[in-house]
Amino acid sequence: MVELVPTLLRQELARLAEDDARLDGRGRWEGREFTLETNCLYNAEGSAKVVMGGTVVYAGVKFELRTPWPDRPTQGSLMCGAELRPVAGRKYEPGPPSPQSIELGRVVDRGIRESGCIDMESLCIVPGEKVWGVMIDIHVLSDRGNIFDACGLAAIAALRTAIVPAERFDVGDDHKLQIKGTPIMASFTRVGGRFVLDASEQEELGGDERIHITLGDEGHLHSLQKGLRGVFTPAEFAEIFEVAQTRCVELRKIVAKEEEN
Amino acid sequence: MGGYGDVQLLNDDGSRLDGRKLDEIRPVTIEAGILPAAEGSAMVTHGLNVAVAAVYGPMEAHPRKIQRQDRAVIDVRYNMAPFSTSDRIRPGFNRRSREISKVTAEALESVVLVERYPRSKIRVEIEILAAEAGTRCVGITAASVALADAGIPMRDMIVGVASGKIEDTVVLDLDKAEDNYGQADLPVGILPNTGEIAFLQMDGDLSLEEYNLAMEYNFKAAKEIHEIMVDALRRRYDGGEA
Numbered sequence: 001m002v003e004l005v006p007t008l009l010r011q012e013l014a015r016l017a018e019d020d021a022r023l024d025g026r027g028r029w030e031g032r033e034f035t036l037e038t039n040c041l042y043n044a045e046g047s048a049k050v051v052m053g054g055t056v057v058y059a060g061v062k063f064e065l066r067t068p069w070p071d072r073p074t075q076g077s078l079m080c081g082a083e084l085r086p087v088a089g090r091k092y093e094p095g096p097p098s099p100q101s102i103e104l105g106r107v108v109d110r111g112i113r114e115s116g117c118i119d120m121e122s123l124c125i126v127p128g129e130k131v132w133g134v135m136i137d138i139h140v141l142s143d144r145g146n147i148f149d150a151c152g153l154a155a156i157a158a159l160r161t162a163i164v165p166a167e168r169f170d171v172g173d174d175h176k177l178q179i180k181g182t183p184i185m186a187s188f189t190r191v192g193g194r195f196v197l198d199a200s201e202q203e204e205l206g207g208d209e210r211i212h213i214t215l216g217d218e219g220h221l222h223s224l225q226k227g228l229r230g231v232f233t234p235a236e237f238a239e240i241f242e243v244a245q246t247r248c249v250e251l252r253k254i255v256a257k258e259e260e261n
Numbered sequence: 262m263g264g265y266g267d268v269q270l271l272n273d274d275g276s277r278l279d280g281r282k283l284d285e286i287r288p289v290t291i292e293a294g295i296l297p298a299a300e301g302s303a304m305v306t307h308g309l310n311v312a313v314a315a316v317y318g319p320m321e322a323h324p325r326k327i328q329r330q331d332r333a334v335i336d337v338r339y340n341m342a343p344f345s346t347s348d349r350i351r352p353g354f355n356r357r358s359r360e361i362s363k364v365t366a367e368a369l370e371s372v373v374l375v376e377r378y379p380r381s382k383i384r385v386e387i388e389i390l391a392a393e394a395g396t397r398c399v400g401i402t403a404a405s406v407a408l409a410d411a412g413i414p415m416r417d418m419i420v421g422v423a424s425g426k427i428e429d430t431v432v433l434d435l436d437k438a439e440d441n442y443g444q445a446d447l448p449v450g451i452l453p454n455t456g457e458i459a460f461l462q463m464d465g466d467l468s469l470e471e472y473n474l475a476m477e478y479n480f481k482a483a484k485e486i487h488e489i490m491v492d493a494l495r496r497r498y499d500g501g502e503a
Binding site: 026041042043044047053054055056058061062064081083085086087089090094096097135137139141142143144154168201 | 295298302342344345347348349352353388
């Protein structure tokens with residue numbers, strides 16, 4: 001069965017792309033307006049709220065004491081999960097975690113983990129016995145497109161403001177989570193045949209594959225993901241990578257500015 | 262209601278630890294229409310509690326067996342975010358959230374004009390982002406504002422509010438310590454315009470006199486919170502003038 005609305009929408013998006021235009025009037029590499037707020041939730045040891053266009057996402061950090069993995073007795077652990085609950089939109093249904101939410105959580109997780117911004121050794125309390133487990137939970141409240149970038153930003157901003165609650169667990173004084181670096185994700189969606197930055201809900205509905213790039217402070221790649229049906233060329237990747245570099249530097253500055261406040 | 266007597270909850274002069282009077286609520290702020298993906302939404306902060314509600318529908322009721330020929334069903338999901346409490350909560354439903362969802366749905370079905378939408382479903386999603394005692398009440402308040410924001414016709418909004426007993430004294434709107442170490446908790450959902458009650462739970466130990474006083478406090482608080490709810494909707498639709 002042909003889905004009528006996406007078909008018409010695809011035609012419209014293709015027509016707009018000929019003039020290098022977008023549905024909401026943005027430039028091809030222009031992101032939507034967004035706000036970042038940190039330390040906004042009681043009980044979370046670190047928290048952040050990101051509003052990106054009509055997309056609203058919260059991230060919260062919790063800590064727990066656990067025994068280290070046998071092969072890594074001096075390292076703590078990190079877990080990052082995302083929930084796409086029915087609150088986020090009409091299309092989301094209750095039930096066990098969907099493949100979409102698992103992909104989302106894992107892509108954000110890889111970007112943070114592989115950037116090495118958290119020194120796992122610094123999470124060790126007693127080697128072989130007691131380490132910190134850091135858990136980042138991402139809660140999508142409103143999906144109006146590009147939840148990946150909103151989630152990535154919320155997760156790292158929440159982590160960067162997190163306080164290790166050592167006093168509550170009786171293992172020393174509360175202290176800031178040691179974190180060096182701010183990995184940032186930039187996501188691109190093929191719309192009307194070419195990639196655009198920060199796709200809206202409509203562009204995702206009438207678009208094709210997406211590519212997520214997470215870059216560290218030095219501009220190095222830490223996580224890549226291609227999602228949905230479609231193919232791209234190395235030349236296309238080279239083009240969006242350049243945009244990603246600029247975008248990540250911009251967003252990193254905003255995270256740093258929010259931390260100062 | 263564990264541990265009564267172990268913890269001091271009232272100062273020697275009879276005032277509460279956070280300085281509130283016995284019949285004083287925590288600060289409440291409400292914002293309507295905060296989630297662009299939803300047809301109606303609201304965020305309520307009540308003390309340190311943060312609750313968000315989103316409304317979708319009326320839409321076709323699925324699965325078919327939940328359909329009612331003569332009215333809409335309201336499908337409520339009350340959920341606590343993993344980071345909303347002191348110890349992380351594992352994602353997913355538990356017995357507590359299922360029960361709260363059920364009685365909240367039944368309360369909302371008593372005020373929404375469900376007969377207008379036979380065979381349909383109205384989805385109400387309540388997400389608790391930060392919990393500091395009284396989240397089910399804050400969730401009901403948020404759900405009511407979200408339903409109004411979605412333009413769903415209702416006889417009245419429901420205000421969620423609780424009173425309880427600490428150190429043999431009835432107090433309005435228990436905070437976390439008062440809830441943990443108090444002797445009773447009486448959360449209710451009040452229709453401020455009609456004076457009716459759509460939601461009622463209680464646990465602990467109350468005499469009839471104490472119940473009556475707690476209920477009196479609840480009605481007083483419902484009036485105050487109702488004004489904030491109406492104000493939030495006015496700000497969204499009237500451009501600010503109350």
